Amino acid sequence: MLTLDSVEIDNVASPTATVVKVNRGGKRSTLLDAVQVLSDLDLIIQEARVSTDTYWVMIVFHVVDIRGRKLHDPAILSRIELALSGNVSASSTNSVATGLYGAELTGPDYPGLLSELFASLRDNGRDVVESTLWTHGGSVASVIFVKDPNGVTGAMIHSDRRLHQLLNEDGCICDYAASNQAASSSATISVENWNSRGYSIVSVRCRDRAKLLFDVICVLYDMKYDIFHAAISTEAGRADLELYIRDKHGNAISCEAERQRLSCSLQAAVERRAPQGLRLELRAVDRRGLLAEVTRVFFEHGLSVARAEIRTRGGEARDVFHVTDFDGRLPDRRAIVAVRERIGTEQLKLIDDLRPPEMGNVQVAGGDSGMLTLGNRALKSVCCVGNMLMRNLHYLTKGLVRL
Numbered sequence: 001m002l003t004l005d006s007v008e009i010d011n012v013a014s015p016t017a018t019v020v021k022v023n024r025g026g027k028r029s030t031l032l033d034a035v036q037v038l039s040d041l042d043l044i045i046q047e048a049r050v051s052t053d054t055y056w057v058m059i060v061f062h063v064v065d066i067r068g069r070k071l072h073d074p075a076i077l078s079r080i081e082l083a084l085s086g087n088v089s090a091s092s093t094n095s096v097a098t099g100l101y102g103a104e105l106t107g108p109d110y111p112g113l114l115s116e117l118f119a120s121l122r123d124n125g126r127d128v129v130e131s132t133l134w135t136h137g138g139s140v141a142s143v144i145f146v147k148d149p150n151g152v153t154g155a156m157i158h159s160d161r162r163l164h165q166l167l168n169e170d171g172c173i174c175d176y177a178a179s180n181q182a183a184s185s186s187a188t189i190s191v192e193n194w195n196s197r198g199y200s201i202v203s204v205r206c207r208d209r210a211k212l213l214f215d216v217i218c219v220l221y222d223m224k225y226d227i228f229h230a231a232i233s234t235e236a237g238r239a240d241l242e243l244y245i246r247d248k249h250g251n252a253i254s255c256e257a258e259r260q261r262l263s264c265s266l267q268a269a270v271e272r273r274a275p276q277g278l279r280l281e282l283r284a285v286d287r288r289g290l291l292a293e294v295t296r297v298f299f300e301h302g303l304s305v306a307r308a309e310i311r312t313r314g315g316e317a318r319d320v321f322h323v324t325d326f327d328g329r330l331p332d333r334r335a336i337v338a339v340r341e342r343i344g345t346e347q348l349k350l351i352d353d354l355r356p357p358e359m360g361n362v363q364v365a366g367g368d369s370g371m372l373t374l375g376n377r378a379l380k381s382v383c384c385v386g387n388m389l390m391r392n393l394h395y396l397t398k399g400l401v402r403l
Contacts, residue, residue: 200252
């Protein structure tokens with residue numbers, strides 16, 4: 001029997017998914033923490049139900065692995081239970097180990113930025129161990145973990161959460177959303193008020209993908225909204241999310257400008273991790289300057305990095321790049337062939353074709369109806385890449401960059 005502050009994992013109740021039930025005393029971040037645990041373990045949430053009151057929260061997840069199968073590995077099941085109970089971290093990939101510290105960089109995106117960034121790190125004797133980079137709406141954000149020769153350890157950072165925060169702080173989300181209203185879309189976002197119950201109802205309907213629920217909840221959490229009830233379902237590659245929220249004062253959204261801001265932020269959250277361009281995977285012996293060389297080759301052949309996940313394990317670079325041309329379109333196949341020949345066809349592989357991102361079409365319902373700044377695009381910057389980068393690294397070691 002499920003009791004207060006408990007986690008139950010059931011492989012019998014559903015024929016197609018493992019059911020994970022979390023029951024916990026009222027805590028604002030419980031839902032986000034739980035979804036983060038499952039996302040960090042690369043599990044797919046097919047369904048979810050959330051219900052809360054003043055003192056407790058009940059969450060029921062239907063989850064599968066990345067191949068769509070129920071979870072049977074005892075080690076994974078134990079890890080889920082311990083992590084959801086708050087006893088261990090689900091993933092070490094977002095923690096800073098001894099001898100590493102991080103920097104976060106944001107600013108206008110432009111072709112060649114990543115090449116300049118990694119070249120600056122190389123020239124300053126810094127070895128990149130992990131990094132995640134997202135671009136959206138003409139902006140870029142990255143969290144970078146760098147090896148420190150003095151063994152200094154930086155702050156604990158969850159990269160994905162921090163990237164959402166950095167891009168939300170950019171200030172251009174609604175301008176970008178407005179300029180893309182006419183773009184083809186399979187995503188619909190609406191925000192309506194249920195005034196008689198004091199809730200705002202957020203509906204998100206879009207193509208399903210990994211970590212979609214985490215991205216949506218992360219933005220709501222960072223915008224200081226509490227989720228009291230939620231119903232999430234997926235079917236035939238589509239996701240349907242319905243969330244009942246209140247603001248930090250316990251009220252439904254009353255301001256049209258705030259409703260618009262929330263809609264634009266959710267649209268951005270849906271889009272940031274949507275498939276873009278072509279996916280290239282690099283597997284090579286790690287060495288200083290490898291990332292600078294690889295990204296320079298990309299730039300020289302007209303490729304722009306839309307997203308990147310950099311990981312170094314056991315002396316091997318395991319990097320994933322989503323690349324487009326300089327205009328954000330699918331790159332020319334001849335450019336991909338040339339890049340692979342320069343870097344090594346056995347080291348750099350084209351994994352699969354990814355469709356261009358689908359821009360969300362925001363629909364806002366009112367009433368009571370139910371990283372660096374450089375280049376031609378950033379001449380206002382007074383610092384070079386190297387100086388700005390080292391300043392950010394210095395700030396983090398002094399504890400001035402926090403989640």
